Amino acid sequence: MKIASLVVRARPECLDALGATLTAIPGVELHGKSAESGRLVVTVEDGEGYSMADSLLAVSQTGHVLGVTLAYEYTDEGLAINDEYPEPLPGRASAVRAAVAGGAQDKEA
Numbered sequence: 001m002k003i004a005s006l007v008v009r010a011r012p013e014c015l016d017a018l019g020a021t022l023t024a025i026p027g028v029e030l031h032g033k034s035a036e037s038g039r040l041v042v043t044v045e046d047g048e049g050y051s052m053a054d055s056l057l058a059v060s061q062t063g064h065v066l067g068v069t070l071a072y073e074y075t076d077e078g079l080a081i082n083d084e085y086p087e088p089l090p091g092r093a094s095a096v097r098a099a100v101a102g103g104a105q106d107k108e109a
Contacts, residue, residue: 001045002052005072006059008040014064015040025058026050038066 010018012035019030022042027050032041044059046052060068 002075002077003043003045003073004052004056004070006042006044006056007069007071008042008059008065009067009069010038010040010064011066012036012038018062018064021062021064022059025055025062027052027055028059041071 008018008022015033015035015038019033019040022028022040023030025044027045027047029043029045030040031043033039042059044052044055046055056068059065
């Protein structure tokens with residue numbers, strides 16, 4: 001799962017049309033807008049058949065968009081590695097402890 005939150009800047013008079021256009025992009029949801037500042041807050045999530053990166057690119061290339069700021073990004077890729085190896089690899093942790101302990105003993109001597 002990948003998800004990102006964006007602040008999209010546009011001219012205030014274009015916000016309603018832009019919001020409708022952005023929500024037509026796969027994985028894009030509109031969460032807020034400020035007509036005074038010309039900003040929209042959207043999230044982009046990956047899904048079956050499309051990627052978050054493609055949707056992010058589509059948002060930035062949409063007409064009336066003046067700028068896009070990435071506010072937050074999350075991915076759970078790589079978490080499976082932690083599930084597979086929750087503890088340090090055997091032998092490696094003891095070698096590190098021995099090196100640290102040996103170094104401390106040398107300083108005392």
